[in-house]
Amino acid sequence: MFHKNIKVDELTHKYYIDLPSVSALLKLLPQYKNDYKDCSVEFLKPYQERGNCFHKRVEFYINNNFDLNCNCEYSKELHNNLFNNFLFWYDDYFLNINKPQTEISLINNYFLGTFDFMYLDNDNNYHLLDWKTNKITNQIKTLTQLKLYEILIKDNLNINKNTKFIFECFNPNENRFITFTNKQEKQANKNVKYILNILKGEITNE
Numbered sequence: 001m002f003h004k005n006i007k008v009d010e011l012t013h014k015y016y017i018d019l020p021s022v023s024a025l026l027k028l029l030p031q032y033k034n035d036y037k038d039c040s041v042e043f044l045k046p047y048q049e050r051g052n053c054f055h056k057r058v059e060f061y062i063n064n065n066f067d068l069n070c071n072c073e074y075s076k077e078l079h080n081n082l083f084n085n086f087l088f089w090y091d092d093y094f095l096n097i098n099k100p101q102t103e104i105s106l107i108n109n110y111f112l113g114t115f116d117f118m119y120l121d122n123d124n125n126y127h128l129l130d131w132k133t134n135k136i137t138n139q140i141k142t143l144t145q146l147k148l149y150e151i152l153i154k155d156n157l158n159i160n161k162n163t164k165f166i167f168e169c170f171n172p173n174e175n176r177f178i179t180f181t182n183k184q185e186k187q188a189n190k191n192v193k194y195i196l197n198i199l200k201g202e203i204t205n206e
């Protein structure tokens with residue numbers, strides 16, 4: 001594979017790809033630039049642990065139909081509650097879920113990212129979902145994130161350019177399944193356009 005951003009680390013002789021991730025791209029948007037800026041590493045740790053635990057268990061469950069259990073030191077009860085909320089939700093939708101794909105990492109010429117979950121429904125629409133394990137989520141930010149994954153998916157997987165994508169989010173903390181409004185779609189499209197302009201060097205990011 002040819003990629004202009006493959007770099008070599010002279011010390012370790014390891015190759016890596018020097019491209020921004022989807023999460024890094026979201027920080028290019030002025031309105032989200034300062035999210036978590038004032039939070040210490042120590043403060044964020046339990047939230048990250050909760051998120052990692054949930055993502056790992058869900059990935060394993062979707063791929064193997066079997067639960068890994070929580071091996072975290074703290075907050076086991078909360079972690080188990082989040083996973084149980086997911087199970088109830090997943091069972092409800094299970095018969096409409098075909099070709100599930102989870103935690104797939106993709107790359108194009110401009111950025112890279114790993115989406116949480118994608119499936120084909122019985123009407124042949126693709127659903128692209130994100131899991132949010134914190135109570136408060138900015139829905140337009142989540143939708144922007146999902147639309148960036150859509151670009152990676154269309155650039156990589158053999159999916160017809162006209163295929164309809166339905167964007168959704170499941171929040172096991174609020175036990176809430178989130179869909180998006182047309183107004184939110186418009187705002188997210190603006191965000192994506194802004195990010196792509198920066199990536200393609202058409203404007204500078206001051």
Ligand SMILES: [Zn+2]
Pocket residue numbers: 049050053054070071072075076079
């Ligand atoms: Zn856990």
